[in-house]
Amino acid sequence: xxxxxxxxxxxxxxxxxxxxxxxxxxxxxxxxxxxxxxxxxxxxxxxxxxxxxxxxxxxxxxxxxxxxxxxxxxxxxxxxxxxxxxxxxxxxxxxxxxxxxxxxxxxxxxxxxxxxxxxxxxxxxxxxxxxxxxxxxxxxxxxxxxxxxxxxxxxxxxxxxxxxxxxxxxxxxxxxxxxxxxxxxxxxxxxxxxxxxxxxxxxxxxxxxxxxxxxxxxxxxxxxxxxxxxxxxxxxxxxxxxxxxxxxxxxxxxxxxxxxxxxxxxxxxxxxxxxxx
Amino acid sequence: xxxxxxxxxxxxxxxxxxxxxxxxxxxxxxxxxxxxxxxxxxxxxxxxxxxxxxxxxxxxxxxxxxxxxxxxxxxxxxxxxxxxxxxxxxxxxxxxxxxxxxxxxxxxxxxxxxxxxxxxxxxxxxxxxxxxxxxxxxxxxxxxxxxxxxxxxxxxxxxxxxxxxxxxxxxxxxxxxxxxxxxxxxxxxxxxxxxxxxxxxxxxxxxxxxxxxxxxxxxxxxxxxxxxxxxxxxxxxxxxxxxxxxxxxxxxxxxxxxxxxxxx
Numbered sequence: 001x002x003x004x005x006x007x008x009x010x011x012x013x014x015x016x017x018x019x020x021x022x023x024x025x026x027x028x029x030x031x032x033x034x035x036x037x038x039x040x041x042x043x044x045x046x047x048x049x050x051x052x053x054x055x056x057x058x059x060x061x062x063x064x065x066x067x068x069x070x071x072x073x074x075x076x077x078x079x080x081x082x083x084x085x086x087x088x089x090x091x092x093x094x095x096x097x098x099x100x101x102x103x104x105x106x107x108x109x110x111x112x113x114x115x116x117x118x119x120x121x122x123x124x125x126x127x128x129x130x131x132x133x134x135x136x137x138x139x140x141x142x143x144x145x146x147x148x149x150x151x152x153x154x155x156x157x158x159x160x161x162x163x164x165x166x167x168x169x170x171x172x173x174x175x176x177x178x179x180x181x182x183x184x185x186x187x188x189x190x191x192x193x194x195x196x197x198x199x200x201x202x203x204x205x206x207x208x209x210x211x212x213x214x215x216x217x218x219x220x221x222x223x224x225x226x227x228x229x230x231x232x233x234x235x236x237x238x239x240x241x242x243x244x245x246x247x248x249x250x251x252x253x254x255x256x257x258x259x260x261x262x263x264x265x266x267x268x269x270x271x272x273x274x275x276x277x
Numbered sequence: 278x279x280x281x282x283x284x285x286x287x288x289x290x291x292x293x294x295x296x297x298x299x300x301x302x303x304x305x306x307x308x309x310x311x312x313x314x315x316x317x318x319x320x321x322x323x324x325x326x327x328x329x330x331x332x333x334x335x336x337x338x339x340x341x342x343x344x345x346x347x348x349x350x351x352x353x354x355x356x357x358x359x360x361x362x363x364x365x366x367x368x369x370x371x372x373x374x375x376x377x378x379x380x381x382x383x384x385x386x387x388x389x390x391x392x393x394x395x396x397x398x399x400x401x402x403x404x405x406x407x408x409x410x411x412x413x414x415x416x417x418x419x420x421x422x423x424x425x426x427x428x429x430x431x432x433x434x435x436x437x438x439x440x441x442x443x444x445x446x447x448x449x450x451x452x453x454x455x456x457x458x459x460x461x462x463x464x465x466x467x468x469x470x471x472x473x474x475x476x477x478x479x480x481x482x483x484x485x486x487x488x489x490x491x492x493x494x495x496x497x498x499x500x501x502x503x504x505x506x507x508x509x510x511x512x513x514x515x516x517x518x519x520x521x522x523x524x525x526x527x528x529x530x531x532x533x534x535x536x537x538x539x540x541x
Contacts (some may be wrong), residue, residue: 003448007363008371011356015378018416022393023381025400031296077283082293085286099527104297106519108477110378110497111512115300118315125316131490151294213386216479220501230388237392237484247396250389257386 029247046214047248057232057249062141064229067143068212071150075158075207076200078151083162083199084192087243094167098160105156113149120145120221141223147220150211158203165199166192201268209257301516308509315504325510335496335511341407342492346475354468356415357422362456364423365430366532379420391484398485405487414475416523421474422467426443429463469526476519 005235030048032041051057086097104112119125130137139145169192177187215230222228229249236246279395308326312319329335364372384389398409433456441451457464479494486495493515500508 003392004363004366005371006451007359008367008375009363011360011363012371012375014356015375018394018397018412019378019381022390022397023395026389026393029396078293081286081289085290101297103523104301106473106477106523107301107477108494108497108512110479110494110501111508111515112300113302113513114497114501115304119300119303121316123316128316132331152300154299196281209384213388215388216498219498230386233388233392237395243392246392250386250392254385254389256537270536274404 019139026247026250030251031212033244042084046143046250047245050245051249051252060227060232062231067146067150067228068208070145071154071211072204072208074147074151075155076203079203080162083159086163087166098163101159102157109153110216113153116145116149116152116221140221141226143222145221146218146226149217150214153217154207154211157206161203162196162199165196180209188261191225197268201264204264205261208260212251212257220276304509304512305516307506308513310506313506314505315506325506329507329510332507335507338491338496339488339491342476345414345492346472347412348411349418349475350472351470353415353418353422353463354473357419357467358426358457358464361423361426361430362452374507382417383420387480391481394481405485406490409485410490411484413481414478417481418471418474421470423468425470426460426463429460432472433459
């Protein structure tokens with residue numbers, strides 16, 4: 001069956017050009033400054049220096065991290081009970097619930113985020129409801145709106161990941177714990193929670209990563225003044241045309257994402273180890 | 278105490294469903310609004326639908342979105358299938374290299390993939406537009422197709438193919454009559470994922486397009502700066518299309534399955 005191997009070769013060529021080359025281009029641009037001609041690249045760290053020296057850019061980075069972190073934590077807190085509830089349902093109901101949770105994610109994110117613009121407006125439905133209690137709040141174009149939009153977009157992914165981990169769990173473990181005298185809280189803390197952690201971890205990946213790099217949620221719900229790293233990169237590439245600086249910013253973002261993923265996995269591992277010890 | 282807990286969790290799930298579906302319902306309701314307002318409902322009218330169908334930008338974006346999604350799905354499914362089969366017969370090093378590189382667009386934030394492609398296209402002086410958008414979509418769809426086929430190939434008995442060839446099948450016959458039918462469920466689900474990924478894509482399309490070519494996501498993004506209720510009509514149309522699509526995918530196979538079961 002060795003002849004089938006050849007079917008892989010065209011794809012190897014394809015990904016070398018379409019996946020590897022673009023990554024190398026980002027690296028190349030991030031560490032060079034614009035020369036007079038396309039072919040002379042001058043090595044420099046200035047793009048990175050420019051980012052970290054200017055407090056405005058650092059502030060944008062910190063804001064993105066803060067928003068992504070808050071979104072991720074809220075998604076865990078809101079998603080875990082939902083996933084737990086679905087996992088405890090009967091088989092038929094489970095599938096129906098999964099369908100109910102996934103259905104909105106099939107509809108274009110831009111379309112769904114746009115709908116929130118109407119809902120959150122000053123004379124929108126939420127403010128009308130709050131008005132009944134004599135409260136008026138500016139919701140649109142605030143950080144609250146951005147976090148809300150992100151939770152709205154990414155929460156289903158968190159629920160599904162935790163749900164999958166929970167359904168994989170062996171139910172007899174809980175019976176054993178009950179037989180051995182553990183109450184429900186204890187059984188949950190010692191068995192269910194640690195066993196569902198891998199689901200939480202992959203949920204974090206699916207929420208934190210798009211949240212930190214998102215640029216249409218902050219633009220639509222945060223307004224033009226609300227800038228996150230994604231918006232910064234967008235403007236470097238599409239308005240100011242500084243590809244070197246833009247590449248450097250995206251490289252910084254990717255490195256931060258990689259570090260945070262590494263830490264999350266490490267925490268997961270050490271916790272499992274401690275539980276075992 | 279226990280019953281109270283139950284009631285509380287039911288209420289929580291209902292609130293969650295409201296949270297997920299309110300914006301969708303809101304969009305549909307306001308697409309029939311007689312006024313321009315996005316917050317005050319002033320009576321039923323179909324004017325925004327009429328405006329949408331007359332708006333050449335919107336109709337064009339709709340056409341581009343569907344055309345690119347169909348083309349990207351077909352091409353990435355075919356390429357992904359044959360590459361996956363080839364890969365299952367390759368050595369470990371080859372497998373590892375391809376899997377690692379495939380992971381890059383899956384793990385990288387979309388915006389990073391997008392700027393990489395943008396710089397690639399301009400480095401080789403390709404004019405941005407329909408072609409670049411299609412190529413980009415094919416590029417990010419193939420890994421999803423391969424990811425959904427891989428488990429099916431793993432479960433495949435390698436001797437099956439050899440048996441077919443021992444019995445006189447040419448390698449191509451063995452490929453199409455033995456391997457492909459066996460991994461068909463994986464191919465179909467891969468194609469579905471590819472279609473929705475392409476249909477919904479915003480970030481990558483936004484960066485690699487040009488020449489006035491835009492898909493629905495780009496259109497909504499650029500139009501959202503001003504109040505335009507036609508967006509609600511367009512959104513409702515998309516919601517209807519996706520719902521019908523999902524219904525067909527979920528219900529039709531089970532109905533066909535039942536019919537077959539009855540006949541058998």
